[in-house]
Each structure stands twice: as C-alpha cells, then as structure tokens.
Amino acid sequence: MRLVMASVALASLAAQGGVAQQGSDPEHRLPxxxxxxxxxxxxxxxxxxMERTWPEFLTLESAGESYGGREMWVMxxxxxxxxxxxxxxxxxxxxxxxGNEIQGAEVTLYTIWYLMENYGRIDEITRIVDERVFYVVPSVNPDGRDYFLLGTGSGARTGHVPVDDDGDGVADEDGPNDMNGNGVIEQIRKYVPGAGTHRISHDDPRIMETVPPDETGDWVLLGYEGIDDDGDGQVNEDPIGGYDPNRNYGADWQPEYIQGGSxxxxxxxxxxxxxxxxxxxxxxxAGAQSYHNSGGMILRGPGAAWGGDYPFADIRVYDELGETGERILPYYNYYIIWQxxxxxxxxxxxxxxxxxxVVSFSNELWSSGQYFNSPLLREQQDEPDSPISGQKGRYFFDDFLEFGAGYVEWAPFDHPIYGPxxxxxxxxxxxxxxxxxxxMELFHRNMAFTLYHADQMPLMSMGETSVERVDGDVYRVRVDVRNERLIPTITERARRHHAVRPDILSVDGDVEIIAAGWVEDKHRPGPTELIEQxxxxxxxxxxxHPGRTTxxxxxxVxxxxxxxxxxxxxxxxxxxTRVQVR
Structure with a gap:
C-alpha cells in the first residue's frame, strides 16, 4: 500500500523534486x-x-444545529x-x-491540515487529494464536547436532549455536583472500621482494593461527588441527557428495554x-471513519450477533483493510464490534x-498499552511486584511522565449527607x-489508516478497446472496464439491501446495439453470457464492479x-472511452 510507505518515499521524492525546499524541512504554510x-x-x-488559507480546496458549511444550538461543522x-x-x-x-471522546476532533483537524500542508509537496498526498473527496465532521456532539471541556466533564458522554432518567416528571435535575469547587468530580470514600468493602492498597495508598468475600475492609466507596438535588433519596441519578448518541441510527435500532439509551x-x-x-x-x-475514544481498536460491524456476519466477499475487503490497519496502528486490534x-x-x-x-470503521483511539511500549516494560507489567503492574502502572505514568497532573489526592471533606x-x-x-x-503520533497514525482506507475506495477506469468486423456492417466491440482499488463499487451487503443505485453501463453514438454481454476471459475462446435487458x-x-478487477x-453492433x-x-x-467502429 503506497500511503503506508510515505515515510520511505519522502527521501526519493526530495531527489525528484517531489518535496519543496530540498535538504531542509519545509516551513509550514499554516503553523x-x-x-x-x-x-x-x-x-x-x-x-x-484553514478554509481562508486554502480556499481553492476547502469549503466549510454546517450540516445543521445540535440540540443546544451549536453548528455541526463539515469541511x-x-x-x-x-x-x-x-x-x-x-x-x-x-x-x-x-461528548467526552474529544481527541477524535483533533485527529480530523490534523487530517485537513496535513492534506493541505503537503499537497504539492508529497506526491502521494497530492494524488489522493486529486482523486478523492473528503467530508470531515470534527464534532458530531458539540454540546457534549463543550460540557466536557468547559465543565467538570462528568456525564458528558451523552448529548443535551432532556431525558427524565428517574421518572419523576422533571428532566436532568440531579446530576453530579462539584462540592469543593476544584473543577473535578471526585470519587468519595468513607472510613468505616471493620464494616467496609474496600481497603487501601499496601502498594500505593491512592489505590482502593476490593476485599475478598470472607473479609471486611475499613472503607466503603460512595460513588462520585453530589447531593440529592431533587429530594428523592437518590444522588446523581438524573444528570444531563442520559441517552447514547450512538444508539439512535436506523440499522438494527432497538427500543430502550433492549438497547439502553436508544x-x-x-x-x-x-x-x-x-x-x-x-x-x-x-x-x-464510499468510505467512513467514526473516531471514538478508548481501547485501541479498529472496529467493523455488525454491532450485534443476531443479524449474522457480513457476506464473505465483504469480509475479505474488511479483513484486508483492518489487518493492514493493525500494522499502521501498533497496539490496536481489528475486531467485530459485538465480539x-x-x-x-x-x-x-x-x-x-x-x-x-458504505465500507465503515470506528477507531477507538487511545490504548493504555502505549503507556509502556517496549517489550521489556510489557514483561514488567506482568510481574506482580513491578511498580508498573496492574493499576500501579497508571499511577507510575502519571507520577513520572505527567508529574501528577492527572490525579487529585484524597483529602478530607464534610459531606452534607455522608458526613466526614x-x-x-x-x-x-x-x-x-x-x-x-x-x-501527534496518535493523530498521524490514525489519519494514515483513514487515508489508506480512502485510497482503497473504488476508482474506475477504462482500458483496452478492440473492434472486429463480423459480417457486412456488423462489428464486435470489446471494452475493458476496471476498478483499480480494493473496495467494490457496490458491496454484497448493499446489493442485498438495495442500498445503492446499480452501476450504469451506457453507450451513446452512431451505432445500433444488437447484443451485449460480459466476456468471461477475453484471452480464451468461449461463449459470452448475454445480458437480458x-x-x-x-x-x-x-x-x-468488484475491486481490483478488470x-x-x-x-x-x-x-x-x-x-x-x-x-x-x-x-x-x-x-x-470513445471507440471508432469501422
């Protein structure tokens, strides 16, 4: 796959004039x-x-407004x-x-920027921009994004359409409360000597461990910061929204009692x-990528087992794309969603x-395996006494690489319901x-996989033509039609569902068509199967038209x-293609 080899190609392109400012790193057009x-x-x-910088290539519009009135930008x-x-x-x-799966927006912005920055500099990028169209939506859920980034972030997965989660006739009236005003919705633990379910880890006092069934601990976990805002005896039971924006699409939609949040x-x-x-x-x-958040996965459908898997011809296409993706994206695994x-x-x-x-994937962008990405460190993670094994690894990473920025230390608080x-x-x-x-690496590798996917969308071309006189003014005309890429023009699943308009093979000109058919092998004599239309x-x-097929x-005529x-x-x-019949 040519795009995967872009880093290798850069050196040779420089020698050929494919990269501007030979011998140096080109300055960014838009830093x-x-x-x-x-x-x-x-x-x-x-x-x-970016639209102002590259107006000849970029057009920004809104697909509509979110529930909260924010524009849903499409580039x-x-x-x-x-x-x-x-x-x-x-x-x-x-x-x-x-809403809380934020980094995908930055991947999309980086993709736009990278394509424009390198158009005319890297031949492969120039080619793909010339051959393809991209529709880029940085944020499907702008309400949730702002709620996450500008607030405490709690409950921001959902959107902001009101939902009455607790059934009291009022929507969204009892969410988490930032009680100490530090901008973080923290976990709550209470000291209950000999009557708890948890204990403090001997390895790290920040870690709470569940005690075995035959033991009692000194601590109990009480959920997250909040109070009973609506006086129904429950805490945090009716936050903003409460549905799942990714359960409301038309294929295999199920009601709430089967699929929560639908x-x-x-x-x-x-x-x-x-x-x-x-x-x-x-x-x-013809292709789609929906960037999500966590797990390090390249996901394809189906989302549920009961509908059966895709047809074999489609699986072959998905498998080649997904398995190549695993090489482009270390620490990512190619999976079926439900599996x-x-x-x-x-x-x-x-x-x-x-x-x-549409041939579609969803990348779960962040993999915790990237915390410690050498074989030696991965071995240490499996050793119980290692400072990076199990939960300890995350604390180690935060202490030594992020200098404690990710964690709020346990501190006393007098809670109006729970007491000390x-x-x-x-x-x-x-x-x-x-x-x-x-x-940067996460953005670039995911972009590279999506560009590879885009490059494998159907690309039709016309090939050899031949004309042979049969008798009098009757001629046999042959034309090669080729799909140069992996993905067919119509997937087998789409054909069965009548989801895509049939391809159309048309003729215009001075001749009368007597018969037509597809040739099984033009290099060997044999019958032609007539088209009965x-x-x-x-x-x-x-x-x-199948992929990579002539x-x-x-x-x-x-x-x-x-x-x-x-x-x-x-x-x-x-x-x-034009053919002269004579």
Missing amino acids: LTWDRWLDHEEVGERLRL TINNPKTGAEQDKAAMYIEANVH MHYPFELPEARALNEFMLARPNI GLYTVHGGSIDWFNDGLG VEMGGWNKLSGRVNPRFMS EELDRILVRSG RTIEYL RGRGTMTVTYSAVKGGTVS
Whole structure:
C-alpha cells in the first residue's frame, strides 16, 4: 500500500523534486500547534482559518444545529480542477459522537491540515487529494464536547436532549455536583472500621482494593461527588441527557428495554438526523471513519450477533483493510464490534454499512498499552511486584511522565449527607484521553489508516478497446472496464439491501446495439453470457464492479461511426472511452 510507505518515499521524492525546499524541512504554510484540546468555538475558528488559507480546496458549511444550538461543522476537501464532488468517491470522517471522546476532533483537524500542508509537496498526498473527496465532521456532539471541556466533564458522554432518567416528571435535575469547587468530580470514600468493602492498597495508598468475600475492609466507596438535588433519596441519578448518541441510527435500532439509551425512534436526535440527511444527499460517499475514544481498536460491524456476519466477499475487503490497519496502528486490534467491544444496536457503523452501502470503521483511539511500549516494560507489567503492574502502572505514568497532573489526592471533606469522607481520584482528562505529549503520533497514525482506507475506495477506469468486423456492417466491440482499488463499487451487503443505485453501463453514438454481454476471459475462446435487458444502450449492473478487477464488455453492433462507452458508479465515479467502429 503506497500511503503506508510515505515515510520511505519522502527521501526519493526530495531527489525528484517531489518535496519543496530540498535538504531542509519545509516551513509550514499554516503553523498550528497540536498540544491542547479545543472547545467548540475554537474548533470552528481553526476550521475557518484553514478554509481562508486554502480556499481553492476547502469549503466549510454546517450540516445543521445540535440540540443546544451549536453548528455541526463539515469541511469538504476537493480539488475542483480534477472533477466535481459528486463524480468522485468520497470519504466521510466524523468524530466526537460521545461528548467526552474529544481527541477524535483533533485527529480530523490534523487530517485537513496535513492534506493541505503537503499537497504539492508529497506526491502521494497530492494524488489522493486529486482523486478523492473528503467530508470531515470534527464534532458530531458539540454540546457534549463543550460540557466536557468547559465543565467538570462528568456525564458528558451523552448529548443535551432532556431525558427524565428517574421518572419523576422533571428532566436532568440531579446530576453530579462539584462540592469543593476544584473543577473535578471526585470519587468519595468513607472510613468505616471493620464494616467496609474496600481497603487501601499496601502498594500505593491512592489505590482502593476490593476485599475478598470472607473479609471486611475499613472503607466503603460512595460513588462520585453530589447531593440529592431533587429530594428523592437518590444522588446523581438524573444528570444531563442520559441517552447514547450512538444508539439512535436506523440499522438494527432497538427500543430502550433492549438497547439502553436508544431514545424513542431512529434518528430522533437532531445531530444523527442532520448528518444522515447530509450523507443521503451525497451518495458518492464510499468510505467512513467514526473516531471514538478508548481501547485501541479498529472496529467493523455488525454491532450485534443476531443479524449474522457480513457476506464473505465483504469480509475479505474488511479483513484486508483492518489487518493492514493493525500494522499502521501498533497496539490496536481489528475486531467485530459485538465480539471485540460489546453489543451495539442502532450504531452509526451499522447504518453506514447496511443503510448507505458504505465500507465503515470506528477507531477507538487511545490504548493504555502505549503507556509502556517496549517489550521489556510489557514483561514488567506482568510481574506482580513491578511498580508498573496492574493499576500501579497508571499511577507510575502519571507520577513520572505527567508529574501528577492527572490525579487529585484524597483529602478530607464534610459531606452534607455522608458526613466526614475523603474525596479524590482521576481528573476528566485522565485514562480515556491520551496524554497531550503523545498526541501527534496518535493523530498521524490514525489519519494514515483513514487515508489508506480512502485510497482503497473504488476508482474506475477504462482500458483496452478492440473492434472486429463480423459480417457486412456488423462489428464486435470489446471494452475493458476496471476498478483499480480494493473496495467494490457496490458491496454484497448493499446489493442485498438495495442500498445503492446499480452501476450504469451506457453507450451513446452512431451505432445500433444488437447484443451485449460480459466476456468471461477475453484471452480464451468461449461463449459470452448475454445480458437480458431491453435497453442495451443503458445496462444496469446491479452487482457493481468488484475491486481490483478488470471486466470486458462485448457489444455486437450494426453500423459505423463513433460510440462512447460510459461506466457510472455512484461510489466509484464516472469514466468514458470513445471507440471508432469501422
């Protein structure tokens, strides 16, 4: 795969003039930093700045507003000199579906910036920008993003559509409270000598251990900071939102009693509905990536086991993409969602694949395996007495590499309900979000996988043509039609679901078409399977065109002159060739 070899190619490109300012690192056209997390307003500012810097390639628009009235920005990347958007296969990239899964937005911003910075400098980047279209949505859930970044972060996974979680007729009235005003929703522990469920670890006093069933501890954990705001005897039971933005899509949607957080019907949420309408209006989208947050995984559908796996032809495509992704992304594993993660009904990946016929992945961006990434250190993590084994590794990393920035030490507090307690624990950026100093590699490797995926979307071309006189003014015309990339123009799952318009093979010109058919092997004599359609000048190719395959169409025509043969694939573009019949 050529994109994976970009680092190797750079040296040779420099010698060939492929990289500007030979012998030095080119200056950035738009210098940007990548060591902090941006709130929604700052994301918009950065998008507008990039659009102003590269107006010939970038177009910024809004797909709609979130429930909270924030714009859902979409950046289109296209080179109009090489064709209109709808005539090219497009890659849809989204992030921040869950409000607390923030780093995906920065990956998308980095992707836009990197493509533009290196257009005309790195040949492979230039080629892919010329051949493809990108639709980039940095934040599907801007309400949740701001709630996480600008507040304490607790409960920010959801969106902000009101939900009455405790059934008292009032929505969102009893969430966590930052009782000591330090900006962190901390864990609460209470000292109860001989009557508890936990004890303080001998290895590290910050770690709470569950005692064995036949023992008692001196501590009990009481959840997270908060009080009984609504007087119903419960604490923190009705926070903001309370649903899952990634359970509201149309494929395999299930009601709340089967799939928690799914809401009342598919696409009820304004964010999911707006982006679905955006995608439906752009059927040329052939690939999709939905960046999520934690686990180090490259996930494909299906989200639930009961619908069965994908057809074999589709699995072959997904497996090649996913297994290559495991090489691009160390510490990531390629999994099926329900097997490697958990069951998901009504998720976006299933909708993209099943409802829209789009080959789709979801990358879980941060892997804790990256804390200690040498074979020696990984061995030490398996040794019980090692300072980096088990939970201890996370504390060690925070102490020595982040200088304690991720942890709030336990401290006494007089709680209005629980009395004397201690509060402390990890802050909102710890654990699920990568350390800032490790951002660039995470951004770049994930971008590289997504660009590889985009490069493998269908790319149609016309090949050899031949004309042979059969008798009188009757001629046999053959034309090679090729898909140069891995992904077919119509997946088998999409064909079965009628999710994508059939490809169209059309002829325009001076000749009359008598018969047409696909040649099994043009290099060997044999029968041609006739196409049984009334309009042979407009053949519907319902199964699409397989990946990395050349097929030969044979026409039997009457007359002489010019005939133009055109192959049009919604997700593979439109290509034509002219044939002189004489």
